[in-house]
Amino acid sequence: MESNYHIPVLLKEAIESLNIKPDGVYVDCTFGGGGHSRAILQQLNEQGKLIGFDQDKDAERNLPKDERIIFVPQNFRHLQRFLRLHKITKVDGILADLGVSSHQFDAAERGFSIRFNASLDMRMNQQQQITAADILKNSTEQQLHKMFEQYGEVTNSKTLAKTIVEQRRLTAFQTIDEFKQAVSSAVKGNPQKYFAQVFQALRIEVNDELGVLKELLQQIPATLKPGGRVAIITFHSLEDRIVKNFFRSGTFSETEVDEVYGTKTESPFKIITKKPVVPTAEEIKNNSRARSAKLRVAEQL
Structure with missing residues (x-):
């Protein structure tokens, strides 16, 4: 297990916001170093289950030996497809930390960081052309x-x-x-x-990051059980705006009200975080990469 692979951001806040049921089924869309996943597993009993997605081959090395975890080496845009494959129709909670893992930034050859001279790569999924x-x-x-x-x-x-x-x-x-x-x-x-x-x-x-995020969000209403929660950690305003609008209205557009009829699109969610949760000064001091993180949480109606 690589402890320095990726320091999970807003760990306590994200896990608490999921309201974890010990026998529930949870999805970690961005397994990475496994930090968030391990925290979820700690709150699950033997009946509980965790499905971890990660398209980056390197993330598999961080898998804990635990019967309750199903690892899917794929992009989370294929959420429903792979849940169905594992005979799972609905889940109790979904977590996605959209940041690039520290490991990806620190592995010079991946070409993510301006600190190193490497080939201009930047693929999160190395199978991609x-x-x-x-x-x-x-x-x-x-x-x-x-x-x-x-x-x-x-x-x-x-x-x-x-x-x-x-x-x-x-x-x-x-x-x-x-x-x-x-x-x-x-x-x-x-x-x-x-x-x-x-x-x-x-x-x-x-990595078509915004397209992937939109595809994930569109699958959430059909995937979450009523009362189930979704927690998403974003790292720039573009992502945050997409998540905010989707939680608020179930669409990606800024306009909430139909000008002609004055109707408001019905959101499938109850918003739990009126304002996004941001890291404490202490967390930023210990992990400068947490600086721009924002957590938004919604509950399925």
Whole structure:
């Protein structure tokens, strides 16, 4: 068991919010280092069950020897399919921690971190074909502009997209350093912060993170038992907004009221967290990666 694989964020808050029944069935959508999963297992009796999803091969090494756990080496966008496969129709609780695991950031060769020079990879699922290098090479200027603007909130995303398209005619950037050098003229403000936003956008695109989140959310009403809870930990405003809107109205749009009829879409949930739960100063001090975490919880009606 790798204790430094990933420090679970908002552990106590997330587990408490699930209201765990000792004989219940729970899903950890992002098994990772197994921190949240182990905390759930501690509250289950022999009848209880935990289903852990993780598409990253490396996560399997962290599985505890425990009969009550079923590990699914797949992306959690396939939630219902794999629950059905294991003859499970409804569950008592679902937890998803959407952060990239510390292990993924710290494994230089995975290409997630701007701290190392490695190939531009960023795939959470190594079986997948498309890497960050492919996206930089094959996307149009407009696609790049939109990606950096929407997913990274990069201030000069238009200039950056133009620079990438110009530079890739001259050089193929396969590594992080090659890429950083090629676009150095476009960097605004603190380079560290700038590239963190650029890399966030690339990572979201490579792994279709927002599409995956939406697919998960759409399956939750049919998967949770009445009174069952869903707890989701997000790490940037894009994800948080999607979760907030879905919990509030059962849709992804911001508009709650139909202008013509004044009708409000009925949410399948009761919202447990009126405001998102954020880490304590103490937790942030011990784990700087918890800084931007937000936990939202809803209960199935």
